Amino acid sequence: MKKLILGLVIIVLLLVAGFFGYRAMNKIQVKEGLTGPYFLVFTNLTGDYSKSGVAIDKVNSFLKSNGINSTQAFGIYFDNPALVETSKLRSIVGYIIGNEQYVKLILKADKQVKYAKLSEATRVFAEYPYKDKQSITQGIAKVYPAIAKYLAAKGYTMGSVMEIYDFSAGKIIYQTGIKK
Numbered sequence: 322m323k324k325l326i327l328g329l330v331i332i333v334l335l336l337v338a339g340f341f342g343y344r345a346m347n348k349i350q351v352k353e354g355l356t357g358p359y360f361l362v363f364t365n366l367t368g369d370y371s372k373s374g375v376a377i378d379k380v381n382s383f384l385k386s387n388g389i390n391s392t393q394a395f396g397i398y399f400d401n402p403a404l405v406e407t408s409k410l411r412s413i414v415g416y417i418i419g420n421e422q423y424v425k426l427i428l429k430a431d432k433q434v435k436y437a438k439l440s441e442a443t444r445v446f447a448e449y450p451y452k453d454k455q456s457i458t459q460g461i462a463k464v465y466p467a468i469a470k471y472l473a474a475k476g477y478t479m480g481s482v483m484e485i486y487d488f489s490a491g492k493i494i495y496q497t498g499i500k501k
Contacts, residue, residue, distance in 0.1 A: 349447050349467035353475075356496055357441040360423035361395065362434050363415030369407050370398060373414045374454075380415040383434050387426065392489035393417040399481045413437075417485065439483075445471060446496035451486060456493060460484075464495045477501055 362384060366376050377394045384391060396414040415434065418426075427436055447468055449460035465482075472479050478500045485494040 349449070349464055351445060351447045351467050351471040353445050353471075353499070354443065355441055356444045356446060356494075357439050359395070359417050359439040360420055361413075361415060361437045361439060362418055362423070362426060363395075363413045363437070364434055366412045366414055367408075368410060370396075370402060370410055370412060373412065376414045377416070380434055383431075384416055384418070387429075387431075389418055389422050389426070391416040391418050391422075392487065394486040394488070395483060396486075397481055397483045401479075442498060444496040444498055445475075445477070446494055449493045449495070451488065451491050451493050457484075457486070460493045460495065464493075468495060468497060472497070 362380055364376050364380055366373060373396045377396070381391075381394070394414075394416050396412055399411040400409070402410060413435075423436065423438070426434075445468060447464050449464050450456060451460075468482075469479060480498050480500050482495060482497045485496070487494060
């Protein structure tokens with residue numbers, strides 16, 4: 322009987338330690354610093370943000386047809402879905418590519434996609450692990466409130482948010498410009 326009770330106590334302690342260890346690993350650290358520059362190949366999207374994946378896939382197909390592989394997809398989301406009607410939400414989505422690849426595509430002047438350089442700037446950012454598509458939804462639920470809390474403490478307001486889906490590094494980077 323003592324062995325059974327001792328076994329149960331050990332199991333409970335391991336579960337509690339595992340839970341707190343897991344929570345500690347997933348604590349969101351919000352930072353402020355320089356990010357960029359980013360060379361973007363993208364398409365505009367109006368409407369439900371959940372449709373971003375389809376548009377990102379189209380940009381990826383375009384890049385592959387031009388011999389370019391990228392492991393960093395992105396979305397820049399301009400509107401707060403809690404304040405703007407779903408059909409009017411604005412974003413740009415696509416891929417981040419290297420400078421040389423960017424110049425190559427610009428010279429082709431292909432109209433299937435758009436191009437932009439997002440300059441280096443001081444931004445507020447945080448990371449969340451990327452394991453699968455569920456990570457995006459989980460990250461939004463955990464990271465956005467942490468960034469909003471950080472911004473409020475600094476007296477900043479949230480503007481558009483860029484989400485970088487870095488598949489090769491297994492992380493999502495959320496960042497917003499600083500507005501005072």
